[in-house]
Amino acid sequence: MKKLLASTAVMLALALPVAAQDYTPDPAAKPGGSITITYKDDVATLDPAIGYDWQNWSMIKSLFDGLMDYVPGTTTLRPGLAESYEISEDGLVYTFKLRAGVKFHNGREMTAEDVKYSLDRVTNPATQSPGAGFFGAIAGFDQAGDGGLSGVEVVDPLTVKITLSRPDATFLHVMALNFASVVPKEAVDEAGADFGKKPVGTGAYKLAEWTLGQRLVFEKNADYWRPGVPFLDSIVFEVGQEPVVALLRLQNGEVDVPGDGIPPAKFTEVMGDPAQAARVVQGGQLHTGYITLNVTTPPFDKVEVRKAVNMAINKERITQIINGRAIPATQPLPPSMPGYTEGYAGYAYDPEGAKKLLADAGLADGFETDLYVMNTDPNPRIAQAIQQDLAAIGIKANIQNLAQANVIEAGGAGTAPMIWSGGMGWIADFPDPSNFYGPILGCAGAAPGGWNWSKFCDEALDAKAVEADSMFDPAKAEERLKLWSDVYMGVMEEAPWVPVFNEERYTMKSERMGGEDALYVDPVSIPVNYDYVWVKQ
Amino acid sequence: MAAYLIRRLIQSALILLGVSFITFFLLYVLPADPVRQIAGRAATAETVENIREQLGLDKPFVVQYARYMGALLQGDMGRSYLQKTQVAELILSRLPATLLLMVGAIFCELVLGLTMGIIAALWRGRALDQTLMVTSFVTVSAPQFVVSLLLLYVFAVKLGWFPIGGYGTFAHLVLPAVTLGILGSGWYSRMMRSSMIDVLRADYIRTARAKGLTRARIVLRHALPNAILPVIAMIGIDIGIFMGGIVVVESVFGWPGIGQLAWQAIQRVDIPIIMGVTLVSAFAIVLGNLLADLIAPFIDPRIKLR
Numbered sequence: 046m047k048k049l050l051a052s053t054a055v056m057l058a059l060a061l062p063v064a065a066q067d068y069t070p071d072p073a074a075k076p077g078g079s080i081t082i083t084y085k086d087d088v089a090t091l092d093p094a095i096g097y098d099w100q101n102w103s104m105i106k107s108l109f110d111g112l113m114d115y116v117p118g119t120t121t122l123r124p125g126l127a128e129s130y131e132i133s134e135d136g137l138v139y140t141f142k143l144r145a146g147v148k149f150h151n152g153r154e155m156t157a158e159d160v161k162y163s164l165d166r167v168t169n170p171a172t173q174s175p176g177a178g179f180f181g182a183i184a185g186f187d188q189a190g191d192g193g194l195s196g197v198e199v200v201d202p203l204t205v206k207i208t209l210s211r212p213d214a215t216f217l218h219v220m221a222l223n224f225a226s227v228v229p230k231e232a233v234d235e236a237g238a239d240f241g242k243k244p245v246g247t248g249a250y251k252l253a254e255w256t257l258g259q260r261l262v263f264e265k266n267a268d269y270w271r272p273g274v275p276f277l278d279s280i281v282f283e284v285g286q287e288p289v290v291a292l293l294r295l296q297n298g299e300v301d302v303p304g305d306g307i308p309p310a311k312f313t314e315v316m317g318d319p320a321q322a323a324r325v326v327q328g329g330q331l332h333t334g335y336i337t338l339n340v341t342t343p344p345f346d347k348v349e350v351r352k353a354v355n356m357a358i359n360k361e362r363i364t365q366i367i368n369g370r371a372i373p374a375t376q377p378l379p380p381s382m383p384g385y386t387e388g389y390a391g392y393a394y395d396p397e398g399a400k401k402l403l404a405d406a407g408l409a410d411g412f413e414t415d416l417y418v419m420n421t422d423p424n425p426r427i428a429q430a431i432q433q434d435l436a437a438i439g440i441k442a443n444i445q446n447l448a449q450a451n452v453i454e455a456g457g458a459g460t461a462p463m464i465w466s467g468g469m470g471w472i473a474d475f476p477d478p479s480n481f482y483g484p485i486l487g488c489a490g491a492a493p494g495g496w497n498w499s500k501f502c503d504e505a506l507d508a509k510a511v512e513a514d515s516m517f518d519p520a521k522a523e524e525r526l527k528l529w530s531d532v533y534m535g536v537m538e539e540a541p542w543v544p545v546f547n548e549e550r551y552t553m554k555s556e557r558m559g560g561e562d563a564l565y566v567d568p569v570s571i572p573v574n575y576d577y578v579w580v581k582q
Numbered sequence: 583m584a585a586y587l588i589r590r591l592i593q594s595a596l597i598l599l600g601v602s603f604i605t606f607f608l609l610y611v612l613p614a615d616p617v618r619q620i621a622g623r624a625a626t627a628e629t630v631e632n633i634r635e636q637l638g639l640d641k642p643f644v645v646q647y648a649r650y651m652g653a654l655l656q657g658d659m660g661r662s663y664l665q666k667t668q669v670a671e672l673i674l675s676r677l678p679a680t681l682l683l684m685v686g687a688i689f690c691e692l693v694l695g696l697t698m699g700i701i702a703a704l705w706r707g708r709a710l711d712q713t714l715m716v717t718s719f720v721t722v723s724a725p726q727f728v729v730s731l732l733l734l735y736v737f738a739v740k741l742g743w744f745p746i747g748g749y750g751t752f753a754h755l756v757l758p759a760v761t762l763g764i765l766g767s768g769w770y771s772r773m774m775r776s777s778m779i780d781v782l783r784a785d786y787i788r789t790a791r792a793k794g795l796t797r798a799r800i801v802l803r804h805a806l807p808n809a810i811l812p813v814i815a816m817i818g819i820d821i822g823i824f825m826g827g828i829v830v831v832e833s834v835f836g837w838p839g840i841g842q843l844a845w846q847a848i849q850r851v852d853i854p855i856i857m858g859v860t861l862v863s864a865f866a867i868v869l870g871n872l873l874a875d876l877i878a879p880f881i882d883p884r885i886k887l888r
Binding site: 085092095097170176181257283284289290448451471474484494496 | 613615619622623625626629632636661666667746748749838848851
């Protein structure tokens with residue numbers, strides 16, 4: 046069956062992860078100790094099939110493992126519970142060889158049956174997983190239910206074969222999502238709907254205590270299959286704490302990492318104090334904040350008008366509103382995302398040019414429209430800046446300041462002519478350019494209720510996106526990224542968005558926290574990679 | 583008395599039914615879709631519809647309301663849409679903290695408010711009275727966030743007398759309770775002052791004075807018990823307010839009360855939690871008022887419950 050070509054491709058696929066797997070934890074790291082992390086909101090759930098907010102994402106990562114994983118602090122894939130994998134020549138069959146002797150927190154050994162059960166569970170409509178759609182490429186997805194996925198087969202206790210219905214270049218990333226975490230059936234059956242409060246996984250930590258509304262304690266999994274990690278004996282998450290108070294407690298030595306970050310009101314003060322600024326780690330984030338222009342609502346159905354709005358916005362000034370904690374964006378993809386188009390300047394700030402474009406579109410006198418915005422700081426202030434910029438070219442934008450759920454509703458229904466995405470901006474689920482397209486710029490997302498609030502739908506670009514995602518061969522990775530770059534440049538031609546800025550991350554830590562900076566701005570684990578950080582005694 | 587009690591209990595049940603209906607209706611017409619919050623941004627249209635169906639949110643309003651009330655009458659408040667946890671468990675886990683803070687806060691409000699009110703009434707029209715009344719006006723209009731943070735900063739961070747937020751010991755309770763006491767004392771001091779002034783004009787006070795009783799005895803034995811009646815009714819209302827949650831103070835002091843739960847649920851359109859918290863606080867208001875009315879005759883024998 047297997048041809049030489051296929052095995053070469055497999056070799057290539059494996060080459061990078063295997064090399065990357067040699068990630069050496071900090072040689073100075075000492076085991077032991079406990080850290081305290083604070084959050085304002087209580088943790089919603091720790092069920093990997095359900096949890097889908099930035100707060101529980103990294104917690105779930107430390108409690109569970111999937112077949113694939115990322116090298117700490119990077120966006121590079123490495124095998125997780127899979128020891129190795131093979132991709133068939135047509136890109137439709139993935140065969141994963143599992144690690145032997147991996148134990149769940151309940152002491153039982155993990156097998157291929159558990160992998161199948163977990164994928165069946167997350168795709169079963171009864172589970173109500175928000176991530177079910179990511180597994181759409183697996184054969185039998187459309188019939189998924191109590192019968193399970195026909196595309197996932199157990200070959201032997203340590204081998205699982207996954208058949209896809211179409212090639213999917215992002216499939217290994219999908220297998221690294223929390224939604225693909227391996228869970229033990231007996232623990233899920235026993236806890237029922239409370240599995241999110243009684244999680245059992247194979248991860249570096251296990252849940253030791255959860256007092257609703259107060260705190261969670263993670264305890265080191267002494268049987269963890271990755272040798273040497275984690276370093277910490279325990280992690281205490283204290284919830285219900287105002288970020289400003291968390292900062293005061295950090296300054297008092299009671300908190301190690303404020304999970305919600307440095308509050309905007311205190312940012313200048315912290316960064317102005319060398320002692321405190323030295324403990325702040327800055328890094329990129331796979332995030333873009335944008336304004337959507339509803340292409341089905343006049344006058345935004347005219348591309349000139351959309352381009353004019355793009356030229357009217359002073360992005361530099363908007364980044365100043367958030368203390369310069371972002372860089373102005375030129376395109377939908379953030380700079381740290383593969384496929385980002387280097388050297389593309391985007392639409393430069395040019396109010397005069399924008400006025401000319403409006404005049405060309407027959408709107409020399411401007412027009413009136415609505416700008417929807419989520420009502421939490423700093424978003425209303427950003428909306429005001431946008432409003433002023435638009436007023437300068439004769440557009441009168443009325444700000445609709447609403448709760449998040451109401452903005453999302455208006456966006457999905459297509460009743461909002463303009464939306465500032467702040468607070469709901471797109472943060473990538475996985476580090477691949479395709480993740481910024483389908484739901485927010487593709488035709489599928491433009492359906493009523495979708496997240497494509499511009500209602501932008503370009504069949505040709507959609508076809509290109511499909512083509513790119515079928516290029517599963519790692520040898521064609523560069524070509525694939527080029528294709529994605531073309532897709533986003535095509536989007537910019539049509540200008541359904543004003544990309545405004547890419548947020549930077551600023552993680553503050555206590556003096557005793559150790560480990561390289563990359564662990565504190567890990568693109569996948571926010572705020573920190575719990576498995577690899579350590580404390581000085 | 584018994585007839586009165588039965589009538590009041592029926593009234594209370596009707597009020598709660600009304601509250602449940604209005605809240606449920608408002609959440610139903612709200613232009614925000616709870617299913618979208620559950621399904622998340624990556625969900626396909628099929629996932630969204632599937633979840634809607636499973637939660638019964640595709641059914642007409644009347645059916646949804648009837649189902650909710652049916653379950654509620656069997657003691658089932660449902661599960662949170664997003665956390666999947668039993669709403670009763672979520673509320674119960676936060677109830678002790680809420681009750682504790684409520685008791686502490688009302689105690690501080692009364693100590694501060696009644697003292698200020700009595701002093702102001704006795705020195706009515708003088709500089710002291712005016713100072714106290716301006717103070718009470720300032721405290722009731724002061725922003726909660728600023729006052730909480732100020733007290734926290736001075737007494738916990740700078741002086742280190744109390745822990746910087748948290749829950750568990752008496753020391754943790756002091757600052758949030760005092761904060762709420764200061765913020766709410768103005769209502770009590772104003773009410774106490776006007777009530778006290780009325781009472782001090784009464785004939786029996788003149789009689790007491792004529793008998794040659796000491797001023798302290800007149801105020802504490804004769805005037806105070808009569809002047810305090812409206813204050814008791816106010817405590818009943820206060821209980822309801824505290825049970826509905828004190829979002830800001832709870833969040834600054836990291837106090838695990840119902841307010842934070844409600845606030846998060848509102849942000850995420852988590853209807854079962856919003857309904858649960860609303861009903862629990864409505865129940866507390868109704869109960870608080872009922873108790874205040876029932877206690878009144880014991881303090882003032884002139885009041886008869888009919």
